[in-house]
Amino acid sequence: xxxxxxxxxxxxxxxxxxxxVPAGEAVLQHHDDTLKGTGRRRLTTFAEPGLGGPVVAFTxxxxxxxxxxxxxQHGTVVHPEHRRQALGRWIKVAxxxxxxxxxxxxxxxxxxxxxxxxxxxxxxxxxxxxxYDTHSDWEIDVQAVRAYLARPG
Numbered sequence: 001x002x003x004x005x006x007x008x009x010x011x012x013x014x015x016x017x018x019x020x021v022p023a024g025e026a027v028l029q030h031h032d033d034t035l036k037g038t039g040r041r042r043l044t045t046f047a048e049p050g051l052g053g054p055v056v057a058f059t060x061x062x063x064x065x066x067x068x069x070x071x072x073q074h075g076t077v078v079h080p081e082h083r084r085q086a087l088g089r090w091i092k093v094a095x096x097x098x099x100x101x102x103x104x105x106x107x108x109x110x111x112x113x114x115x116x117x118x119x120x121x122x123x124x125x126x127x128x129x130x131x132y133d134t135h136s137d138w139e140i141d142v143q144a145v146r147a148y149l150a151r152p153g
Contacts, residue, residue, distance in 0.1 A: 039065040043102050045095035047087055056082040059091045061099055061109065068103055073111035076120060089123045096127070 035042060046058040059076040073095075078088045099106055111129055113120055 041065060041103070043095060043099055045091045045098060047082075047091050049082070057087045057091050059088070059095045061095055061103075063103055063106065068105035069107045071099060071103060071106045071109045073109055076123075083119070088119065089126070092123060092127065 041063050043061045044058055045060075046055045048054065049056055057076075057078040060074050061071045062074055063071045073092070076088050076092055096109065099109075109129075110132055111124055113124060115121075
């Protein structure tokens with residue numbers, strides 16, 4: 001069980017990086033309960049600048065109880081004031097190292113990346129990650145959908 005203050009720091013850092021508003025403690029607990037209820041496991045490594053300090057970086061690995069061989073790397077985030085110090089690389093390595101004991105059945109780690117996240121791409125390449133799958137995200141304006149659906153025939 002992770003300390004509630006640490007949970008809150010990680011969540012605040014995650015939402016700050018994504019531009020979302022941090023959720024309250026009840027929402028954090030709901031997220032953890034949902035994770036457990038779906039058979040997913042999580043291993044999180046975080047960094048603090050000192051004992052009891054705020055979390056300034058974290059990274060997570062997820063896997064399904066019934067699919068132990070595949071872990072998914074997700075959410076490596078470093079607070080903007082602590083970037084350019086190799087913190088992302090160190091916590092990612094520490095998390096992968098810990099995964100050897102937490103999930104010894106794991107054989108593959110998958111990590112998502114956008115092409116413009118140069119820092120994370122550099123870390124993944126340095127660690128030996130190779131391209132596995134690619135996809136494109138598409139977007140359409142809702143008004144364009146309505147106009148299309150309103151057309152006769």
